[in-house]
Amino acid sequence: MYASGNSDNGIRINNxxxxxxxxxxxxxxxxxxxxxxxxxxxxxxxxxxANLAGTITIQDxxxxxxxxxxxSIIALTNVDGSNTGDYGLELQxxxxxxxxxxxxxxxxxxxxxxxxxxxxxxWATHFASDGDIARNEDNGCxxxxxx
Amino acid sequence: xxxxxLTNEGEPKLKRSxxxxxxxxxxxxxxxxxxxxxxVKADTATxxxxxxxxxxxxxxxxxxxxxxxADGSECWIVVAGIAEVLLKDTTASTRGNWVETSDTxxxxxxxxxxxxxxxxxxxxxxxxxxxxKSGGTDVLAKIVMHFN
Numbered sequence: 001m002y003a004s005g006n007s008d009n010g011i012r013i014n015n016x017x018x019x020x021x022x023x024x025x026x027x028x029x030x031x032x033x034x035x036x037x038x039x040x041x042x043x044x045x046x047x048x049x050a051n052l053a054g055t056i057t058i059q060d061x062x063x064x065x066x067x068x069x070x071x072s073i074i075a076l077t078n079v080d081g082s083n084t085g086d087y088g089l090e091l092q093x094x095x096x097x098x099x100x101x102x103x104x105x106x107x108x109x110x111x112x113x114x115x116x117x118x119x120x121x122x123w124a125t126h127f128a129s130d131g132d133i134a135r136n137e138d139n140g141c142x143x144x145x146x147x
Numbered sequence: 148x149x150x151x152x153l154t155n156e157g158e159p160k161l162k163r164s165x166x167x168x169x170x171x172x173x174x175x176x177x178x179x180x181x182x183x184x185x186x187v188k189a190d191t192a193t194x195x196x197x198x199x200x201x202x203x204x205x206x207x208x209x210x211x212x213x214x215x216x217a218d219g220s221e222c223w224i225v226v227a228g229i230a231e232v233l234l235k236d237t238t239a240s241t242r243g244n245w246v247e248t249s250d251t252x253x254x255x256x257x258x259x260x261x262x263x264x265x266x267x268x269x270x271x272x273x274x275x276x277x278x279x280k281s282g283g284t285d286v287l288a289k290i291v292m293h294f295n
Contacts, residue, residue: 118157131148138155 004028009035010061013048022054026061033058033083037069053077058105061085065105068095078102087113094140099127100147114141166289167229170212173197175222177253183214184233184287185253186273187224197224199253205270207248207294231287232257232273240280240288247271257288270295 003010003026010026012035013019019036026033036048050068052075058065059081065088068074072095081088081104088105089112091097103123105111110120114136121127126134127145135142152162160172174196175181188206190196200207209224210232216222232255234240240257248271249256257276263269278289 115153115155115157118155119151119153121151126149126151129148132150133148134151134153136153136155138153 002026003033006030009033009063010058011035013037013050019048019050021050021052021056023056024054025057025059027057027081028060029062031061031063032065032067032085033061033081034066035063035069036067036072036074038071048072050074052079057081058088059083064088064090064107066090067092068097069093071095073097076100076103076105080104081106083107086110086117089143090114091141091143092116092139096141097143098146099123099143100145101130103145112143114143115139162223164212164223164225164228166231168212168225168292169227170223171209171226172221172223175211175216175218175220178218180218181211181213181216181222182233182253183211184231184255185211186232186248186255187211187253197222200248201252202248202250203267203271204248204252205267207271207273210273210292225292227292229277229289230274230292232290234280234282234286234288236284236286237282239282240276240278240286240290242276242279244276245272246274246276246290248273255288255290257290 006029009031010029010033064085065083067090069092086109087107091114112121130147176190176196186200187197209226210230212223235249235251235254245262246257274290274292280288
């Protein structure tokens with residue numbers, strides 16, 4: 001998979017139930033490298049799941065690396081790349097993510113956020129050990145390191 | 148495993164511990180990396196900060212919960228409920244004992260079976276032991292916190 005130079009997101013998922021990416025590059029898009037959301041007009045069967053488990057680079061995206069909205073679930077195993085947008089990974093409203101020690105995607109402001117930037121999360125500090133968790137009790141978002 | 152509890156506004160300064168303690172987050176101004184179980188009091192030089200208690204301290208406010216937090220960084224301390232306190236070396240803890248600040252800075256004394264009931268020792272109280280431990284070096288023992 002190669003998605004580059006789009007005038008919006010590299011990949012946008014909100015009408016499928018599962019997306020699996022083993023290898024690829026999502027770069028230099030004006031939106032996010034990966035945008036994942038539920039189908040706002042459908043029912044909850046349209047929740048989106050993404051599994052990025054191979055060697056994947058998400059870089060130089062102006063919106064940020066990955067945004068997961070509205071109860072989306074995402075797993076990042078070996079995803080790297082520096083983005084010009086604020087965050088490598090941003091979760092919104094009830095979204096969950098698992099990462100591993102190999103997850104290195106970054107943004108211009110922080111590696112990740114689950115509260116719209118009120119707290120800047122870094123892989124090295126907040127997820128230094130297997131099992132480390134960050135969770136937002138207000139919006140239900142959660143990131144867990146699971147090697 | 149560490150859990151970072153957040154809200155939409157940021158990281159709160161109050162949470163519970165799995166051991167049964169109520170924690171608040173203040174800045175470590177002890178001059179060194181934090182040591183779990185040491186007794187602390189409010190800093191007089193910096194807002195929202197703590198320093199180590201002195202010998203036979205009467206102004207203890209809590210017990211350090213996190214080890215290794217650098218001086219100048221925010222650190223969780225236990226201020227109510229169950230806390231693990233660092234005993235004065237070579238002294239034991241006996242469950243049911245009255246616990247106070249010791250004559251060693253930042254350390255607890257859990258050797259007294261009954262409270263003295265007199266000043267100033269009465270104001271040195273930090274709680275009641277709920278765990279028996281033999282004396283040694285850097286021994287932690289559980290107490291239920293109670294201040295006068």
